[in-house]
Amino acid sequence: MTQSVVVQVGQCGNQVGCRFWDLALREHAHVNKKGLYDEALSSFFRNVDSRESDGGACAVGGRIQHLKARAVLVDMEEGVVNEILQGPLREVFDSTQLLTDVSGSGNNWAVGHMTYGSAYREQIVDKLRKAAEHCDCLQCFFLIHSMGGGTGSGLGTRVLSLLEEEFPEVCRIVASIYPSAEDDVVTSPYNSVLAMRELTEHADCVLPVENQSLVDIVNKIKQMSHGGKPGSAIKRDSAVISGQGGLSGPEKPFDAMNNIVANLLLNITSSARFDGSLNMDLNEIAMNLVPFPRLHYLVPSLTPLYTLSDVSVPTRRLDQMFSDAFSKDHQLIRADPKRSLYLACALMVRGNVQVSDLRRNIERLKPSLPFISWNQEGWKTGLCSVPPVGHSHSLLALANNTCVKPTFMELRERFTKLYRKKAHLHHYLHVEGMEQSFFSEAVSSLSSLIEEYDHLDATKGRLMPDAPRLSIAR
Structure with a gap:
């Protein structure tokens, strides 16, 4: 049986990850009524016998002793991780899986990537290695982060490059949350474009998720639930609205949005976690869907996104x-x-x-x-x-x-508007190791990516003689 490790970086990455672990536990509890530690659970959870001082895993097929998520949680602020540790999911993580600081990255990619990336490099690698050592057959790393802030974009992509260095043979799938044009972080275009270069160079697959799309989906569901039509009420246990997601306190504005992303991860990992007549290996996603190494951005689409409360309404065909x-x-x-x-x-x-x-x-x-x-x-x-x-x-x-090309073009345009004025550049250039060339190289990488998509569109997909292409497995 193969295992995967989830790496959550930054506030957004940890909030989404928290929703994923909550929903994954619900799914396993729903299926595994006898409380046995089986192969399905072992894909994303370790079974630790608390009586053993070394925290060794119990044999597959035994009773559940103490489940620990196969995860590494990183944030340069303590808030979200502390909330998780005080909430219903606190038993699922231990201190060896957590890495926090107190000051944050100040919405600055350079601080996350350069300053914290260098300061915490050894600790991050150590935690990743420990997580990998607990796996019999490590198949995939899932990295969850956002693009607009400093820790998610900067340290998140530094962790991605460390994963490639330390585990070059292990698949790296990244869920990246992209900011909307109205994002309240003024430097988010810089952070996003700097992060894009790293994603293009070091990820096997990227699942881009736009904040605006999540807002639109949640608003549409709210409209439906308040529409007053028979059967249009949204069930409380739906995919979008599912309790506290491992966090304590009342529902927060981003909970429903984070939950949609968590459901994306639940679905993509379902074949690794449960049996099926046609199971898809996680490695097969990159192998089958990425014919050109750099063009590995996959548009995710989910259905259904909610559950109607009126069970008398016929199930949609x-x-x-x-x-x-x-x-x-x-x-x-x-x-x-x-x-x-x-x-x-x-x-x-x-x-x-x-x-x-x-x-x-x-x-x-x-x-x-x-x-x-x-x-x-x-x-x-x-x-x-x-x-x-x-x-x-x-x-x-x-x-x-x-x-995906228009999304990247829009991002480049927002970057260029800031960069032309040299707005806020000094905040980045004061960071040790950061040079202005990083900006020009990042936007050049993004432009090159856009041109590659352009080239395919222009040729209507006819393969040019010099086009590098990976063989597509059938």
């Missing part, structure tokens, strides 16, 4: 779920894949769904989805038998599509 997965309302990034070019696509289905249902819907949808000429059959599918709690089935679509 399975076919509708597949259609929804390709509609803009269910994407976690504002983009239009149907007007752009698909390089590959993965469908990860949970619940009582047959392979024949999958194939039928792919055939039905294919004519409306413009695929690159040399990869018309570029579909990867996974079937997990266990649905999310409160749903009969769910679907996560991951599209490698050139439609």
Whole structure:
């Protein structure tokens, strides 16, 4: 059985991670009624016998002694991590998994990447190694961070490069939360573009999630729940609204948004955590969906995003779920894949769904989805038998599509507006190790990425003789 480690960096990364662990425990408790430590649990949790001084893991198949998340939590402020340690999830983590400071990164990528990255390098590597040593067969690192602040963008991408250095053979999947144009952090365009270069160079796959898309989804659900129509009330145990997510106190404004991202991670890891007739190995995501090494940004789309409280309303047809997965309302990034070019696509289905249902819907949808000429059959599918709690089935679509280009162009434009005025540059250049060339190199890397997507769009996906391409596994 393979295991994965979740690395949470910064305030946003730790809040999202917290929601993930809460929901993952609920799913396992829902399925594992006898409280046995089984292979499904071992994929993301260790079983520690508290009587053993060395904290050794119990044998698979034994009773659960004490579950510990396979995670490393890093933040340069103490607030969120302390909240987690005082909340319902406090027993799931121990001090060897945590790394905090008190002053924060001041919304400055350079402070996170250079100052804290250098000061805490050995401690971070030590915690990552310890987490890896507890795995029999380490398959993947999931990094969760945001792009707009200082710790998530700066230290988060420093951790990413350390993962590549220390564990070059282990897959690195990154969930990155992108700021909206109205972000209240004035330096977020700098932080995001500096982080983009690191993501392009060091990640195997990036799942970009836009704050604005999350806001739009949550607002739409609120409108539905207050619409007064029969059956439109949202069930309390829905995917979006699910208790405190391991944090104490009342629901916070970002809880529902963080929960959507946590559900993305639940779905992408479902095949690793539960059995299915067509399980998808996490390594296969990068292997099958990334034909060009740098073009590894996958547009995530989730359905359903909520549960209706009126159980008398007929369950939506399975076919509708597949259609929804390709509609803009269910994407976690504002983009239009149907007007752009698909390089590959993965469908990860949970619940009582047959392979024949999958194939039928792919055939039905294919004519409306413009695929690159040399990869018309570029579909990867996974079937997990266990649905999310409160749903009969769910679907996560991951599209490698050139439609991410406008998001990157908009980011570059916001960066350029600041950079032309040299606004706030001195805050970065005062940081030891930071040079102005970092800015020009980062925006050059982003422009190069945009050009690569442009090139594919312009050629309608015909493979040029000099284009470097990885072989696509079938």
